[in-house]
Amino acid sequence: MPLPQDALWYKDAVVYQVHVRAFYDSNADGRGDFRGLAQKLDYLQDLGINTIWLMPFFPSPLRDDGYDIADYHSVHPSYGVLEDFKAFLDGAHQRGIRVIIEMVLNHTSDQHPWFQESRSSHDNPKRDWYVWSDTDTRYRGTRIIFLDTELSNWAWDPVSKQYYWHRFFSHQPDLNYDNPAVRETMWGVMKFWLDMGVDGFRLDAVPYLVEREGTNCENLPETHVIIQDFRRRLDEEYPGRMLLAEANQWPADLRPYFGGGNEFHMAFHFPLMPRMFMGLKLEDRKPITEILQQTPAIPENCQWCLFLRNHDELTLEMVTDIERDYMYDEYAKDRSMRLNLGIRRRLAPLLDNDRRRIELMNGMLMSLPGTPIVYYGDEIGMGDNVNLGDRNGVRTPMQWDGGWNGGFSTADPESLYSPLMLNPVYGYQAVNVQSQKRFDHSLLSWMKRLIRIRKSLAVFGRGSIEFLYPANHRVLAYVRQYGKDAILVVNNLSSSAQAVELDLRHYKGNILIEMFGRNIFPRIGDLPYLLTLGPYQFYWFRLRKI
Amino acid sequence: MPEETILNDDFLRELMNVGEVDLLVGVPTYNDARTVGQVVQAIRSGLLKYFPRQRAAIINADGGSKDNTQELVRAASISDMHHADNLYALRTLHCISTRYTGTPSSGTALHTIMAASDLLRANACAVISPDSTSITPEWIQTLLQPVVNDVNDWVTPVYRRHKFEGLLIRNLLYPMNRAVYSSRVREPYPTDFAFSGRFASHVAGLDTWSEEAARVGAEMYLTIAAITGKFRIVQTYLGPKSRGEGAPADLVAAMRRSVGTLFWSLDSTFNIWSADLDPEPVVTIGPEHELDPEPLRFNRKRLHDMFARGVGELEPVLRSILSHSTLCQVQQVASSPEGELGYTDELWAHTVYEFAAAYHKSVISRDHIVQALAPLYRGRTYTFLAENRDNSPEALESNVEALCLAFERSKPYLLEMWNGRK
Numbered sequence: 001m002p003l004p005q006d007a008l009w010y011k012d013a014v015v016y017q018v019h020v021r022a023f024y025d026s027n028a029d030g031r032g033d034f035r036g037l038a039q040k041l042d043y044l045q046d047l048g049i050n051t052i053w054l055m056p057f058f059p060s061p062l063r064d065d066g067y068d069i070a071d072y073h074s075v076h077p078s079y080g081v082l083e084d085f086k087a088f089l090d091g092a093h094q095r096g097i098r099v100i101i102e103m104v105l106n107h108t109s110d111q112h113p114w115f116q117e118s119r120s121s122h123d124n125p126k127r128d129w130y131v132w133s134d135t136d137t138r139y140r141g142t143r144i145i146f147l148d149t150e151l152s153n154w155a156w157d158p159v160s161k162q163y164y165w166h167r168f169f170s171h172q173p174d175l176n177y178d179n180p181a182v183r184e185t186m187w188g189v190m191k192f193w194l195d196m197g198v199d200g201f202r203l204d205a206v207p208y209l210v211e212r213e214g215t216n217c218e219n220l221p222e223t224h225v226i227i228q229d230f231r232r233r234l235d236e237e238y239p240g241r242m243l244l245a246e247a248n249q250w251p252a253d254l255r256p257y258f259g260g261g262n263e264f265h266m267a268f269h270f271p272l273m274p275r276m277f278m279g280l281k282l283e284d285r286k287p288i289t290e291i292l293q294q295t296p297a298i299p300e301n302c303q304w305c306l307f308l309r310n311h312d313e314l315t316l317e318m319v320t321d322i323e324r325d326y327m328y329d330e331y332a333k334d335r336s337m338r339l340n341l342g343i344r345r346r347l348a349p350l351l352d353n354d355r356r357r358i359e360l361m362n363g364m365l366m367s368l369p370g371t372p373i374v375y376y377g378d379e380i381g382m383g384d385n386v387n388l389g390d391r392n393g394v395r396t397p398m399q400w401d402g403g404w405n406g407g408f409s410t411a412d413p414e415s416l417y418s419p420l421m422l423n424p425v426y427g428y429q430a431v432n433v434q435s436q437k438r439f440d441h442s443l444l445s446w447m448k449r450l451i452r453i454r455k456s457l458a459v460f461g462r463g464s465i466e467f468l469y470p471a472n473h474r475v476l477a478y479v480r481q482y483g484k485d486a487i488l489v490v491n492n493l494s495s496s497a498q499a500v501e502l503d504l505r506h507y508k509g510n511i512l513i514e515m516f517g518r519n520i521f522p523r524i525g526d527l528p529y530l531l532t533l534g535p536y537q538f539y540w541f542r543l544r545k546i
Numbered sequence: 547m548p549e550e551t552i553l554n555d556d557f558l559r560e561l562m563n564v565g566e567v568d569l570l571v572g573v574p575t576y577n578d579a580r581t582v583g584q585v586v587q588a589i590r591s592g593l594l595k596y597f598p599r600q601r602a603a604i605i606n607a608d609g610g611s612k613d614n615t616q617e618l619v620r621a622a623s624i625s626d627m628h629h630a631d632n633l634y635a636l637r638t639l640h641c642i643s644t645r646y647t648g649t650p651s652s653g654t655a656l657h658t659i660m661a662a663s664d665l666l667r668a669n670a671c672a673v674i675s676p677d678s679t680s681i682t683p684e685w686i687q688t689l690l691q692p693v694v695n696d697v698n699d700w701v702t703p704v705y706r707r708h709k710f711e712g713l714l715i716r717n718l719l720y721p722m723n724r725a726v727y728s729s730r731v732r733e734p735y736p737t738d739f740a741f742s743g744r745f746a747s748h749v750a751g752l753d754t755w756s757e758e759a760a761r762v763g764a765e766m767y768l769t770i771a772a773i774t775g776k777f778r779i780v781q782t783y784l785g786p787k788s789r790g791e792g793a794p795a796d797l798v799a800a801m802r803r804s805v806g807t808l809f810w811s812l813d814s815t816f817n818i819w820s821a822d823l824d825p826e827p828v829v830t831i832g833p834e835h836e837l838d839p840e841p842l843r844f845n846r847k848r849l850h851d852m853f854a855r856g857v858g859e860l861e862p863v864l865r866s867i868l869s870h871s872t873l874c875q876v877q878q879v880a881s882s883p884e885g886e887l888g889y890t891d892e893l894w895a896h897t898v899y900e901f902a903a904a905y906h907k908s909v910i911s912r913d914h915i916v917q918a919l920a921p922l923y924r925g926r927t928y929t930f931l932a933e934n935r936d937n938s939p940e941a942l943e944s945n946v947e948a949l950c951l952a953f954e955r956s957k958p959y960l961l962e963m964w965n966g967r968k
Binding site: 278282283284285286287320322323326470471472473474494496498499501 | 566
């Protein structure tokens with residue numbers, strides 16, 4: 001199946017986020033690998049996703065799950081070799097699936113040879129590749145991101161007797177982007193993978209590339225200049241490839257990362273995600289409509305990336321204090337579920353394994369403006385293990401069947417990179433792909449239908465949005481429109497049945513066609529359009545003037 | 547079901563949109579455009595500040611205002627778009643306004659609010675007078691918290707008042723209510739109060755809303771319903787109530803709403819109050835009474851004249867209401883020169899009880915009975931003002947306590963009048 005040649009392909013994408021290590025182990029060493037991932041491409045094609053986002057797979061001491069890269073030009077030996085990656089990439093492309101890889105620009109592992117050289121002496125040519133200081137008092141206005149583990153953004157290097165700058169863990173020294181050699185080298189890294197055929201990069205931690213005294217060292221103009229330069233080169237040399245920004249910021253602060261359509265193609269909408277959970281718990285659309293009203297317009301060739309859960313904690317950085325307290329109380333009563341400023345849980349446990357709420361949240365994910373990302377395992381409702389440290393509880397092995405190691409690996413269970421989920425609710429014997437494939441009404445089957453319908457109309461990925469504000473605040477309703485196509489989405493955020501009257505006079509004369517069952521609903525007239533919805537029910541209607 | 551008749555279809559549709567709530571604040575209005583906006587803003591701030599997580603709604607029951615009162619209430623509503631000043635709303639706060647049918651009355655307004663509260667299954671509900679311009683956001687917390695904590699059903703206010711404000715309450719409503727029902731509610735006729743969902747359900751379903759006394763004096767009626775229904779009552783200190791707020795422009799009308807309803811309630815609650823009641827202490831959150839000792843000018847001569855003239859002009863009416871002995875004593879007091887007028891506690895208690903008994907027996911039109919009490923109340927007020935002109939708040943409070951004791955001592959006399967002659 002050839003890849004569609006549309007330059008805006010990312011707007012129509014349904015992305016599947018996966019960690020190679022967690023997906024499928026082909027060589028019985030207890031860790032997933034590229035050969036294993038390649039073997040599961042048919043599953044992903046059947047699911048309906050058309051883009052894979054790979055988490056870091058580079059050689060790394062794995063002290064931050066691969067975000068501490070020690071070599072940008074290779075594959076971690078546990079996951080295979082470059083040829084394995086290439087074979088996987090080709091296999092994906094043959095199935096019409098694009099591949100986005102992680103690119104950690106901001107920092108390396110302290111085990112990276114660049115850092116080893118840099119720390120070896122003050123005169124080393126790579127000394128200036130990192131940010132060194134005699135004191136730990138520079139850039140005092142900069143917040144600490146990993147509050148639970150780090151006390152400062154500076155760490156003392158006993159080898160070279162200076163402090164080095166790190167925005168994340170102290171074993172992840174920040175690269176110095178004021179050094180042109182660093183910028184050239186990192187573009188060289190990107191070229192390496194682009195030449196191999198990857199379709200885009202998810203650029204990690206982009207707001208933090210540059211430091212300046214007297215600022216908070218985030219979102220600085222110099223950072224945008226660097227991104228614009230990368231984008232210009234990308235467009236010139238690799239048209240049709242895509243850059244996705246990871247910048248956990250407010251919408252207004254994120255907007256500059258799109259520039260005039262000359263920086264990132266896509267950026268995660270971080271503040272929306274917690275508000276979807278909040279809206280559901282409050283049974284009130286306000287948090288969702290409010291944040292989307294505050295979201296500025298972006299250039300035509302740009303797109304937001306939406307997600308419910310990912311490999312990190314459910315971040316609560318982009319919420320107010322009152323909202324954070326509420327989220328903690330409602331979604332992380334057990335303090336062990338909290339990490340940094342977030343909640344380290346998967347989708348299904350967050351929603352009490354309530355199928356109706358899981359469907360509603362996925363329905364919103366797929367129908368709000370943006371490109372949706374499905375985190376591996378969430379399509380079958382996998383659980384989490386908060387007893388594992390850091391964010392490892394949401395990175396447990398994919399559950400393929402009810403057999404040995406859940407079908408993930410034939411290795412001894414003790415040798416797996418992570419314990420499997422074993423409990424009777426979320427364990428692999430209860431929640432797995434094989435069992436869900438057998439039933440049309442399983443979550444997996446439902447997700448396939450949802451994705452298929454999402455992909456059936458470009459309006460989901462490209463359409464405008466107009467919120468309706470029915471007096472019933474428990475109902476979130478909006479019309480998406482793209483060209484002649486228009487869809488009406490109505491979500492009941494509450495746990496009880498609701499009646500709602502929608503002002504659809506603007507669409508008078510249209511009939512409503514429910515997109516899952518293709519049933520026809522009454523024609524829109526002058527009167528408010530009355531709908532009733534069951535608990536957590538949602539409708540997708542296609543508006544047709546027939 | 548009473549709510550089927552009192553809630554019109556448009557209002558019902560709005561309530562459907564609000565859905566179940568935890569908290570409800572009602573604002574009964576009639577031509578209150580001058581103050582209602584400020585009051586609703588304070589309510590909204592109080593809800594957002596102190597109950598950010600709770601599902602809440604503000605409901606305005608309007609008697610048909612012609613001065614844009616309803617529009618002002620609706621304008622204070624928070625939609626998806628708007629924030630309160632310096633306050634962040636976690637969820638939608640509905641603010642809806644309805645025009646109830648019939649003539650404007652606090653009873654119909656409160657019945658509407660209580661029916662809405664019952665229908666929305668509010669856990670706690672407060673009612674704020676639209677002219678309570680001294681309201682602060684803290685009032686909302688102070689009123690609702692005792693109910694939210696699931697301890698209390700009826701919350702009445704205690705205000706910081708000038709020592710010569712609230713005279714009708716101090717001289718009649720509090721002492722008589724306390725004596726009759728053995729419940730020390732300081733403000734039995736509150737304009738700002740709170741109640742539980744349990745209480746709202748109970749009261750919304752009562753048949754007595756159709757009666758005139760319940761309609762015009764609903765606040766008094768609700769207090770009595772809470773006492774006689776054995777609901778858990780608490781008083782809570784709200785702070786100052788602006789001078790003149792809620793002061794009745796028309797004494798007779800005020801007496802109809804309060805005293806008339808108190809008298810009327812005695813009929814249906816006779817079995818309760820005629821029994822030996824154990825005194826029910828009422829917990830007060832904050833000071834039980836706070837008085838502002840600043841001097842306040844009263845035209846005592848006018849009071850004296852109105853009292854003396856009223857006793858003279860209404861003699862035939864008073865003769866049908868009062869016992870011979872009491873009437874003689876009242877006439878004697880009324881004939882006293884201005885400086886020597888002394889309407890004693892005992893005489894006043896007997897006077898009021900005889901009026902109550904006459905009301906019970908409807909010796910003349912009940913409305914005329916209440917009207918006829920007005921000049922005598924002026925005489926009592928004259929005495930109260932004279933006695934306490936130079937008193938400290940503590941001394942004044944001591945005098946109020948003495949009056950209450952006089953009413954309590956005279957309760958057997960009320961029973962005697964109730965069952966006896968005339």
